[in-house]
């Protein structure tokens with residue numbers, strides 16, 4: 001059975017030491033779940049210390065390679081790296097223009113100019129040709145020195161300057177710019193996807209203490225192209241690529257490749273047994289991206305106590321009280337989703353869930369709380385304010401409502417599995433798992449997926465932000481009991 005594995009073409013230089021160029025690209029593409037292809041634009045003789053020599057094939061031979069691939073194979077995304085000279089760039093530009101005329105294949109252009117070792121990988125007189133090629137790209141991924149050349153400015157020394165230059169380049173060339181902060185000093189490594197209006201999405205990782213970062217730029221841009229082919233969304237692709245790259249850098253010191261700046265560990269996560277996710281599914285990537293929130297919830301004293309029955313009665317009742325308050329407004333917000341829904345099916349879905357939420361859940365709470373409904377906590381209020389703030393746009397509101405279904409169902413399935421006849425919270429845990437709620441959760445995910453797939457990039461970004469924020473509020477909400485309150489920022493600021 002076909003799994004719809006996407007075909008990703010790298011057009012780049014060769015690094016025989018395997019850390020950068022097409023070698024890094026092919027490993028990255030494979031690690032991120034794609035089928036990698038490679039057209040070689042230049043051969044370098046380099047290792048972990050630097051580039052010794054460059055040999056550039058004749059441009060007509062590059063053309064032969066490009067046509068051999070495009071005449072036969074459907075290309076789902078292209079990553080472009082080292083191009084060496086203006087002749088190579090001109091040939092590639094003509095081929096790309098023709099290919100994009102017949103199908104809008106997405107293009108990530110890493111405007112490789114100078115290796116970190118200081119060696120030139122692009123002729124100084126090839127800049128104008130590169131600018132013409134940039135008009136055929138969807139995303140540029142320059143590092144700070146490359147960004148400065150493209151923006152005709154001094155190299156940025158702060159993240160604010162990086163963002164300003166990237167915004168200017170995005171406006172000039174009508175592209176997205178993935179601005180990278182790897183060359184800045186500081187304990188963090190920020191990256192951001194930027195368009196002419198500003199930052200679409202920013203991701204930050206800690207700066208890892210390793211000298212083995214050869215080929216990070218090549219690997220990052222290949223991962224981005226691969227995830228985009230799979231999801232059709234740049235913001236999700238950035239999140240997934242950064243997560244993958246950071247783990248590959250974290251595993252770099254496990255390799256023993258050369259005595260200079262070694263490569264990242266492209267396949268280390270696979271070797272460690274991490275599942276190779278190949279689903280081309282936007283919602284799956286959302287779910288993956290909140291993994292740390294989900295494991296944070298699983299680790300809470302409240303959840304562990306509820307699972308093994310050691311949770312104190314007072315903590316349990318505090319939770320129930322806040323839950324009852326939450327559900328009243330949650331039902332109202334679902335009614336609002338019903339009001340905004342463009343189809344009768346969606347309208348009925350949200351109305352039915354609003355009603356079910358009030359009738360079944362609140363009945364249960366009232367029975368247990370004996371009408372002692374407390375004041376809403378700051379944590380509950382913050383979550384509800386967030387939901388209400390998303391109530392003007394249907395797609396964003398659906399994304400904000402989704403974590404309460406999905407996380408509750410996910411946590412609930414594990415809690416219900418731990419239930420037994422003498423469990424002190426037996427009847428409560430039994431409510432956590434029901435085929436009806438599973439069905440509603442699946443439908444809520446499907447509604448979000450359909451909206452996401454049809455949305456423009458801004459709406460997709462806002463949907464993701466709403467989903468991520470609600471997921472964090474779920475964590476804060478579960479962490480309200482005395483045992484968990486320390487050390488958790490409850491999102492109330």
Ligand SMILES: Nc1ncnc2c1ncn2[C@@H]1O[C@H](COP(=O)(O)OP(=O)(O)O)[C@@H](O)[C@H]1O
Nearest residue numbers: 143180181182183189191206207208213216217
């Ligand atoms: N020491 C590090 N720790 C964590 N991430 C890093 C480190 N060095 C580079 N990166 C990341 O690698 C990616 C590429 O980085 P950058 O150095 O800016 O580009 P290039 O490799 O093209 O010069 C960025 O996401 C950056 O944050």
Ligand SMILES: Cc1ncc(COP(=O)(O)OP(=O)(O)O)c(N)n1
Nearest residue numbers: 013020021115116214215216217218
């Ligand atoms: C053949 C080839 N292409 C590109 C580079 C540059 O690699 P990059 O990932 O930008 O980062 P550094 O390795 O320079 O840090 C290269 N060296 N070789």
